[in-house]
Amino acid sequence: MKVQQMLTMLLRVMLMAPLMFIGAVILALTIDPVLSMWLIAPLPIIVGAVFLISKKAVPLFKSLQQKNDRLTLVLREGLTGLRTIRAFNRVDKEQVRFNKMNVDVSDTAMNANKLMVSLTPIMMFVLNFSLIFLIWFGAFRIEGGSLMVGELMAFIQYAMQMMFAVTIASVMIVAIPRAAVSANRILEVLDTVSEDQGTRETWHTDAGKGLLEFRQVSFRYPGAEKPVIQEVSFTAKPGETTAIVGGTGAGKTTLIQLIPRLFAGDSGSILLDGVDIRDIPHEHVRAQIGYVPQQSFLFKGTIAENIRHGYESATDEEVQHAASIAQATEFVSNMKDGFDSTLAQQGTNVSGGQRQRLAIARALVRKPGLYLFDDSFSALDFHTHTLLRQALQKEAGAATVIIATQQVESIKQADQIVVLSEGAVAGIGSHEELLKDCTVYQEMVAAKQAEEVTA
Numbered sequence: 090m091k092v093q094q095m096l097t098m099l100l101r102v103m104l105m106a107p108l109m110f111i112g113a114v115i116l117a118l119t120i121d122p123v124l125s126m127w128l129i130a131p132l133p134i135i136v137g138a139v140f141l142i143s144k145k146a147v148p149l150f151k152s153l154q155q156k157n158d159r160l161t162l163v164l165r166e167g168l169t170g171l172r173t174i175r176a177f178n179r180v181d182k183e184q185v186r187f188n189k190m191n192v193d194v195s196d197t198a199m200n201a202n203k204l205m206v207s208l209t210p211i212m213m214f215v216l217n218f219s220l221i222f223l224i225w226f227g228a229f230r231i232e233g234g235s236l237m238v239g240e241l242m243a244f245i246q247y248a249m250q251m252m253f254a255v256t257i258a259s260v261m262i263v264a265i266p267r268a269a270v271s272a273n274r275i276l277e278v279l280d281t282v283s284e285d286q287g288t289r290e291t292w293h294t295d296a297g298k299g300l301l302e303f304r305q306v307s308f309r310y311p312g313a314e315k316p317v318i319q320e321v322s323f324t325a326k327p328g329e330t331t332a333i334v335g336g337t338g339a340g341k342t343t344l345i346q347l348i349p350r351l352f353a354g355d356s357g358s359i360l361l362d363g364v365d366i367r368d369i370p371h372e373h374v375r376a377q378i379g380y381v382p383q384q385s386f387l388f389k390g391t392i393a394e395n396i397r398h399g400y401e402s403a404t405d406e407e408v409q410h411a412a413s414i415a416q417a418t419e420f421v422s423n424m425k426d427g428f429d430s431t432l433a434q435q436g437t438n439v440s441g442g443q444r445q446r447l448a449i450a451r452a453l454v455r456k457p458g459l460y461l462f463d464d465s466f467s468a469l470d471f472h473t474h475t476l477l478r479q480a481l482q483k484e485a486g487a488a489t490v491i492i493a494t495q496q497v498e499s500i501k502q503a504d505q506i507v508v509l510s511e512g513a514v515a516g517i518g519s520h521e522e523l524l525k526d527c528t529v530y531q532e533m534v535a536a537k538q539a540e541e542v543t544a
């Protein structure tokens with residue numbers, strides 16, 4: 090692993106300082122063991138000082154790193170939420186919040202660094218004193234004839250080398266706690282393994298397949314108290330439209346995301362054409378799926394490029410065909426460069442409804458065996474929605490279509506409706522069947538009608 094290599098390199102550089110130090114001491118000992126004592130004597134004092142100071146400074150550096158983290162967070166929120174902040178007149182409040190974080194970070198940095206810089210004068214003081222003694226006692230020994238001037242000069246050189254080593258070490262000591270905090274974070278990401286990658290290469294779908302079956306599937310977000318999906322079972326057949334209805338927070342998005350394995354279920358199993366999706370490599374599962382997420386995310390680039398994210402080698406005709414089913418042709422051709430018009434980062438230069446239609450076209454161009462639409466028509470007007478659904482019906486043909494929505498009236502025609510309430514199935518059936526014997530569904534329809542009456 091790259092990071093580990095970097096860490097070993099750092100370790101080697103760190104070893105350099107003690108080696109220089111020990112080398113100087115050994116050389117000194119070979120010349121005059123007694124005088125060498127004046128080189129070694131300051132060692133315990135220096136080690137003690139380093140130990141005491143870094144014991145105080147390391148926690149400070151750790152918290153500094155965390156505070157830096159929070160400062161970045163506040164800064165990022167301020168930049169991405171700029172319009173929201175302005176619209177709610179929160180500019181001053183946000184400024185205060187940012188200033189507070191900023192002052193907090195700089196205070197901690199000051200304290201930590203003040204501690205660390207106090208190390209250098211202490212070390213210099215001690216080492217220079219040992220140098221004085223060295224010259225003092227060296228002078229007596231030269232006078233007594235047991236030491237030569239050149240040998241004393243060598244001693245002074247060794248002392249210099251030791252000082253240099255100690256300086257390097259103190260720089261390292263400052264860097265280590267910070268590097269350790271950062272390295273741990275990087276390692277956390279690198280060490281996360283994608284769990285149970287299936288290996289069943291024999292599995293493949295032919296056009297017209299895409300039978301999806303949920304068997305007692307439960308799922309809980311990591312760290313959450315309650316499962317958001319509870320023992321859900323249903324079967325979505327090829328050539329049919331299965332609707333998943335439920336209010337906000339019912340678990341529709343979560344349920345949909347379990348299918349391309351964006352999250353892995355805790356218990357139960359999801360089967361695609363009779364094979365557990367855990368036994369199929371992720372890429373194979375995803376290759377069969379045309380997924381339109383609730384939040385239509387587009388990339389910086391041209392419209393054609395964005396649609397081709399669904400299928401790299403789509404021809405121009407295929408791209409245009411997908412766009413026409415998604416009812417995007419009209420607004421795309423009204424743009425200056427048509428399909429070659431550039432989208433801004435995250436597609437912010439087109440409207441929400443236009444973004445949604447491009448995201449739909451991106452899924453359609455794959456010609457998948459299984460379509461997943463997560464609240465994908467919410468930003469479309471009634472007329473566009475009707476046209477799109479009619480075109481989609483024809484295009485999907487023998488594929489399996491799953492539509493998650495909270496708008497009951499839009500999925501009356503679905504072959505099968507799964508009513509989701511707080512993560513559990515409250516009823517399965519056609520519109521008529523559910524109207525007869527599913528209270529949750531009745532309530533949803535009634536609420537919708539009441540809304541229409543008042544409107």
Ligand SMILES: Nc1ncnc2c1ncn2[C@@H]1O[C@H](COP(=O)(O)OP(=O)(O)O)[C@@H](O)[C@H]1O
Nearest residue numbers: 310313317335336337338339340341342343344
């Ligand atoms: N990333 C997440 N981490 C933890 N809880 C989540 C996350 N996303 C959604 N939830 C919780 O799961 C529940 C279902 O959410 P979601 O599947 O988005 O519902 P829906 O799409 O039906 O509105 C919600 O109560 C929400 O609080």
Ligand SMILES: [Mg+2]
Nearest residue numbers: 341342383464
């Ligand atoms: Mg949702």
